[in-house]
Amino acid sequence: MAFPLPNLSPLTPPCKRNERHPHVSPPAPPRSGPLPHSLTPLQLTNLLTVASDTKLNPTSVRGAQVKEPPGAHDNQKNDFYVNLGLAVRTLRDDVPRLFTKDLNYDIYRDDITFIDPLNTFSGIEKYKLIFWALRFHGRILFREIDLEVLRIWQPSENMILIRWNLRGVPRVPWEAKGEFQGTSRYKLDRNGKIYEHKVDNLAVNFPRALKQPVTVLDLVTATPASPNLTFFCAPAEEYSSSWVEFYRAVKETLDHHHQGKLHSHDGLVICS
Numbered sequence: 001m002a003f004p005l006p007n008l009s010p011l012t013p014p015c016k017r018n019e020r021h022p023h024v025s026p027p028a029p030p031r032s033g034p035l036p037h038s039l040t041p042l043q044l045t046n047l048l049t050v051a052s053d054t055k056l057n058p059t060s061v062r063g064a065q066v067k068e069p070p071g072a073h074d075n076q077k078n079d080f081y082v083n084l085g086l087a088v089r090t091l092r093d094d095v096p097r098l099f100t101k102d103l104n105y106d107i108y109r110d111d112i113t114f115i116d117p118l119n120t121f122s123g124i125e126k127y128k129l130i131f132w133a134l135r136f137h138g139r140i141l142f143r144e145i146d147l148e149v150l151r152i153w154q155p156s157e158n159m160i161l162i163r164w165n166l167r168g169v170p171r172v173p174w175e176a177k178g179e180f181q182g183t184s185r186y187k188l189d190r191n192g193k194i195y196e197h198k199v200d201n202l203a204v205n206f207p208r209a210l211k212q213p214v215t216v217l218d219l220v221t222a223t224p225a226s227p228n229l230t231f232f233c234a235p236a237e238e239y240s241s242s243w244v245e246f247y248r249a250v251k252e253t254l255d256h257h258h259q260g261k262l263h264s265h266d267g268l269v270i271c272s
Helices: 041-054 058-066 072-097 124-141 216-220 241-258
Strands: 108-115 120-122 142-156 159-170 178-188 194-205 262-265 268-271
Touching: 072 142, 072 159, 072 178, 108 124, 120 124, 124 142, 124 159, 124 241, 159 241, 178 241
Parallel strands: 108 194
Antiparallel strands: 108 120, 142 159, 159 178, 178 194, 262 268
């Protein structure tokens, strides 16, 4: 005998609104709040890994700030070759005309150093004064003076060499034409700017001055001197006095400027 059973619904407890489903993972707690006790060891490990990755490292940040952007080294190298080419072209144009025209100083650094066998000068203003003095005293002491560039070459990437020959005819009638050769070495920094100009390897070929001109023949005759790779190694009186005075005049101009006795006024230089 069968008895009909009532339609009984499963005995399930009513779901509360705030109760979490057992198979749903709880949301990650705030970084600053306490960690719930219901996290599994795997979830705890993942959470700590994410936190350590997002934490800023001051050392790595400082390193990232000084790191050069991609291609910075290539750009610097390109600038070097551009300025190197400009320096070679400028020197080729300026050096032969330094007694008639001022130089283009854009290819030099402000702290450029000039070195010759006897002296050393530093600074772009001193460098400008050297070539001003060469032009000024060259016109006073010589009827003709010019410089010929014999060769320009590069023994290394950051150096330019120029071999030149200087010729001059003094204004005094008892001195013959004299000349000497030398080498100018220009050193360039990593930006292609010239920071040092050194004059060396001088080959002097000055005629000896006549001590006491007596006849017309004495006024037009001079004894040639052999080339010598030193600068004024022999007594100065053995060489043409105009060349010696030329060097001394340029040196004294720089000395007066160093002592503050040289003042510029309307394009003229006045010694006080």
